[in-house]
Amino acid sequence: xxxxxxxxxxxxxxxxxxxxxxxxxxxxxxxxxxxxxxxxxxxxxxxxxxxxxxxxxxxxxxxxxxxxxxxxxxxxxxxxxxxxxxxxxxxxxxxxxxxxxxxxxxxxxxxxxxxxxxxxxxxxxxxxxxxxxxxxxxxxxxxxxxxxxxxxxxxxxxxxxxxxx
Amino acid sequence: xxxxxxxxxxxxxxxxxxxxxxxxxxxxxxxxxxxxxxxxxxxxxxxxxxxxxxxxxxxxxxxxxxxxxxxxxxxxxxxxxxxxxxxxxxxxxxxxxxxxxxxxxxxxxxxxxxxxxxxxxxxxxxxxxxxxxxxxxxxxxxxxxxxxxxxxxxxxxxxxxxxxxxxxxxxxxxxxxxxxxxxxxxxxxxxxxxxxxxxxxxxxxxxxxxxxxxxxxxxxxxxxxxxxxxxxxxxxxxxxxxxxxxxxxxxxxxxxxxxxxxxxxxxxxxxxxxxxxxxxxxxxxxxxxxxxxxxxxxxxxxxxxxxxxxxxxxxxxxxxxxxxxxxxxxxxxxxxxxxxxxxxxxxxxxxxxxxxxxxxxxxxxxxxxxxxxxxxxxxxxxxxxxx
Amino acid sequence: xxxxxxxxxxxxxxxxxxxxxxxxxxxxxxxxxxxxxxxxxxxxxxxxxxxxxxxxxxxxxxxxxxxxxxxxxxxxxxxxxxxxx
Numbered sequence: 001x002x003x004x005x006x007x008x009x010x011x012x013x014x015x016x017x018x019x020x021x022x023x024x025x026x027x028x029x030x031x032x033x034x035x036x037x038x039x040x041x042x043x044x045x046x047x048x049x050x051x052x053x054x055x056x057x058x059x060x061x062x063x064x065x066x067x068x069x070x071x072x073x074x075x076x077x078x079x080x081x082x083x084x085x086x087x088x089x090x091x092x093x094x095x096x097x098x099x100x101x102x103x104x105x106x107x108x109x110x111x112x113x114x115x116x117x118x119x120x121x122x123x124x125x126x127x128x129x130x131x132x133x134x135x136x137x138x139x140x141x142x143x144x145x146x147x148x149x150x151x152x153x154x155x156x157x158x159x160x161x162x163x164x165x
Numbered sequence: 166x167x168x169x170x171x172x173x174x175x176x177x178x179x180x181x182x183x184x185x186x187x188x189x190x191x192x193x194x195x196x197x198x199x200x201x202x203x204x205x206x207x208x209x210x211x212x213x214x215x216x217x218x219x220x221x222x223x224x225x226x227x228x229x230x231x232x233x234x235x236x237x238x239x240x241x242x243x244x245x246x247x248x249x250x251x252x253x254x255x256x257x258x259x260x261x262x263x264x265x266x267x268x269x270x271x272x273x274x275x276x277x278x279x280x281x282x283x284x285x286x287x288x289x290x291x292x293x294x295x296x297x298x299x300x301x302x303x304x305x306x307x308x309x310x311x312x313x314x315x316x317x318x319x320x321x322x323x324x325x326x327x328x329x330x331x332x333x334x335x336x337x338x339x340x341x342x343x344x345x346x347x348x349x350x351x352x353x354x355x356x357x358x359x360x361x362x363x364x365x366x367x368x369x370x371x372x373x374x375x376x377x378x379x380x381x382x383x384x385x386x387x388x389x390x391x392x393x394x395x396x397x398x399x400x401x402x403x404x405x406x407x408x409x410x411x412x413x414x415x416x417x418x419x420x421x422x423x424x425x426x427x428x429x430x431x432x433x434x435x436x437x438x439x440x441x442x443x444x445x446x447x448x449x450x451x452x453x454x455x456x457x458x459x460x461x462x463x464x465x466x467x468x469x470x471x472x473x474x475x476x477x478x479x480x481x482x483x484x485x486x487x488x489x490x491x492x493x494x495x496x497x498x499x500x501x502x503x504x505x506x507x508x509x510x511x512x513x514x515x516x517x518x519x520x521x522x523x524x525x526x527x528x529x530x531x532x533x534x535x536x537x538x539x540x541x542x543x544x545x546x547x548x549x550x551x552x
Numbered sequence: 553x554x555x556x557x558x559x560x561x562x563x564x565x566x567x568x569x570x571x572x573x574x575x576x577x578x579x580x581x582x583x584x585x586x587x588x589x590x591x592x593x594x595x596x597x598x599x600x601x602x603x604x605x606x607x608x609x610x611x612x613x614x615x616x617x618x619x620x621x622x623x624x625x626x627x628x629x630x631x632x633x634x635x636x637x
Contacts, residue, residue: 005171005339012169012341021338045302045437047334048524262558323557361560370563382555 002141003057003115004035007122009137010129011039019044032063039128055126057118058082059101070094080122082114097125099157108153120154124161131158167343172303172335173198175342176242176268176328179310181212182350183266185240187232189217189225193247194280195332196270200242222247226254226267233263234371236362238314241265244332245272245286252290258325259294259387261372264317264357265325266310267295271433271484272332273519281520282332284433284484288461288495294387296326296394297462299432304342306330308411311345311354315401318357322394324387331434331484333520345409353408391463398460416465418457419472421447425454427532428473430500431482432458435523439482442528453532458496469503479504479511480535482523486515493541510535516544571598575617577632583607585629592621592630 001022008020016039023034036050052072061083063069068089073079075093082101090096099121101114108117116138123129131154138150170178176199180188188207190200206212215232219225222243229239243251248269258265269287273279287297298313300306306328313326330336345353361369375383395416402414420440422428429439436457446453456472458465473479483494492498497513504511514531517523527545534544579592586607593601593608600611601621610621622630 008339009169017341018169019338019340021333044340046441046525047331047338047434047438049522051524260559360557368563369560371558371560373559373561375559379555383559386555386557 001033001035003059003119004037006115006119006134006137006141007037007129008039009140010119010123010133011037013133013136014129016041017044023049032060032066053077055080055122055128057122059114059118061085064089078125080118080125082118095125097121097161099160101157104153104156104160108156109149116150117153117157120157121161123154124158124165131155134158167341169339169341170303170344171198171337171339172306172330173270173337174202175303175307175344176310176330176336177202177206178344179307180240180268181206182345182347183240183310183314183354184214184238184351184356185212186214186237187217187229187239188212188214188241189219189228189232189239190241190243191219191222191225191247193222193244195272195282195336196242196244196247196268198336199268199270203240222250223254226251226258226265229265229267230254230258230261230263230371231363233258233265234261234361234363236357236359236364238318238357239265240267242268242270244270245274245280248286248290249274252293255290255293255295257372260383262323262360262387262390263325263371264314264323266313266317267325267327268306268310269327269329270332270336271329279519280332282334282434282484283518283520284329284331285486285518287327287329288485290327291462291495294324294391295462296324296391296460297329298326298460299329299458300335301434301436301457303330303335303338303340304411305413306335307342307344308405308409308413311350312398312401312405312413314357315354315404316394316398319397319401320358320360322390322397323360324390324394329433334434343411349408353405395460395463395465398463413459415468416458416460416463417468417472418459420455420457422454422456422472422476424452425476426452427478427480427535428454428456428476429480429482429528429532430456430458430469430473430496432461432496433484435482435484435517438523438525439528442525442532445525446529446532451532458500461496461499464499464503466499466503469500470507473500473504473509474507476509478535478538479509480531481511481513482517482528482531483513483515484517486518491541493543497541510538512539513541514544515542516546521545570613571616572611572613575612575615575635577617577619578612578635579610579615579617579619579621579630580633581607581609582629582631585627587627587629589626591624591626595620595624 004020008018011018019038056079058081078095080097084100101117104117105114207216232239271284273283309328317326406412481497487495492513494513600614619632
């Protein structure tokens with residue numbers, strides 16, 4: 001949910017309307033959860049969950065075994081996945097973007113919390129949010145050295161993905 | 166200035182700007198983020214009021230009753246089982262004519278235990294004498310608090326008010342809101358000026374004993390105040406619009422109802438999804454519109470009738486069920502009463518209970534059902550789970 | 553009389569209700585038998601028996617004539633007498 005909030009915040013800072021919400025209920029950190037983000041040029045009125053995403057971000061590869069994370073992903077959609085391994089069962093026409101966010105998070109933050117790293121990868125892969133907007137939202141959410149570290153993690157992933165493209 | 170925040174935190178900001186002197190609440194999902202934030206504000210000195218930590222919702226509202234009678238502006242928030250536990254005090258607060266504002270982060274009632282959204286909780290207290298207004302999104306939910314205090318505290322009204330927002334769907338969603346400044350709210354909302362107050366030097370009792378020779382008249386007076394609240398609401402919302410530019414002046418609000426043959430009637434966040442669905446149906450040539458009920462108590466029957474004049478089919482979306490009622494939904498009954506002289510087809514469609522997601526396609530199906538004259542029923546029902 | 557909003561009113565006080573008028577039987581004390589043990593004052597539900605001067609006495613403004621004092625008196629010093637009004 002934190003990642004969804006931060007992406008919505010970054011999008012908002014890029015002057016589009018945005019909305020982020022969890023698939024409500026279990027909100028323990030680390031528990032398997034879904035969260036959703038919408039962007040639009042006009043005020044967002046729609047309140048249902050997202051069934052046909054343009055993009056998905058998978059924070060934990062083990063979920064691929066239990067859940068069809070690709071369900072509804074549009075043709076030409078992008079899946080940003082926290083892994084270096086091959087992704088099985090990926091549907092045709094979907095772009096898979098792999099990044100070892102856990103490794104980056106451990107190196108930069110010292111903790112296996114991949115939200116901000118994956119945000120950087122998402123920003124680079126989709127172009128929906130700028131690196132500056134992302135940094136601004138991280139600065140708003142975190143203070144001092146924590147903001148700095150999270151920005152470094154996001155920027156590292158951003159540059160890796162940009163380099164691969 | 167527009168900023169992005171969680172619905173609950175927008176509500177907490179709104180409450181802070183109203184300068185309540187006493188906040189008393191007991192945390193319960195999905196209301197928790199509102200009162201957690203208010204507790205932080207009091208602890209940090211950002212809100213100059215008393216936060217009373219209580220052991221239950223019954224005590225939360227009871228202490229609000231005492232504080233309000235003592236002349237304070239007071240605030241509480243709850244939902245579902247918490248509201249049910251408060252029920253006795255809910256009626257007392259209205260009977261004592263105490264202008265308490267309480268946020269309801271709407272949630273289903275147990276059993277079975279369910280923490281997700283529907284509107285059964287506030288609706289089951291429709292006869293309590295509290296006003297009930299519903300916000301569609303974080304902005305509206307926030308703004309209705311400013312209007313609610315001003316309305317509740319007017320001497321020709323003096324009734325408590327629920328400000329309802331859909332639990333999780335609005336309370337836990339991050340979205341842009343325009344938060345007014347303290348100066349603007351201070352100009353809009355003057356300090357509470359109680360008609361009566363507890364004062365040791367001039368002792369008073371609130372909600373005295375009333376025998377059969379006068380009890381009925383007290384109930385008459387509460388109802389009369391509720392009726393006066395309609396005009397008072399319009400006046401205050403017009404003032405709000407003049408100052409802040411956001412328009413909540415209608416107790417109901419129409420969307421693309423001009424020349425509509427079929428109308429959806431709904432309350433709360435589902436109105437947003439319905440508007441998107443209606444735009445798509447309009448693009449496909451269907452004459453469909455929406456009537457949003459902003460105020461369920463007082464119920465604006467005349468406005469509903471006027472707004473739905475000429476509509477052939479009316480489909481009321483019910484996030485509640487009045488169990489045992491032929492029409493199923495509590496809102497539909499009111500709407501039907503408002504429009505019966507015009508004889509449209511009118512049906513209650515119950516759904517979204519306990520957090521069941523409602524999609525644009527559900528709205529489109531309901532419109533189709535109303536056109537076909539399909540009777541009051543559930544939508545989105547999982548038939549495979551039923552024997 | 554118009555109703556006050558919220559059923560708000562100045563509070564009353566039980567002291568204003570002189571319930572002694574309800575009484576049919578009146579407790580009377582035989583001071584020759586009384587040993588001033590105070591049981592009557594302790595048992596009186598109206599708390600209208602108090603030690604005043606040498607003996608206990610009853611505040612007849614509030615005594616409803618329930619007879620508990622007479623019943624409980626260990627010395628049978630109190631008798632209930634029909635009151636002529």
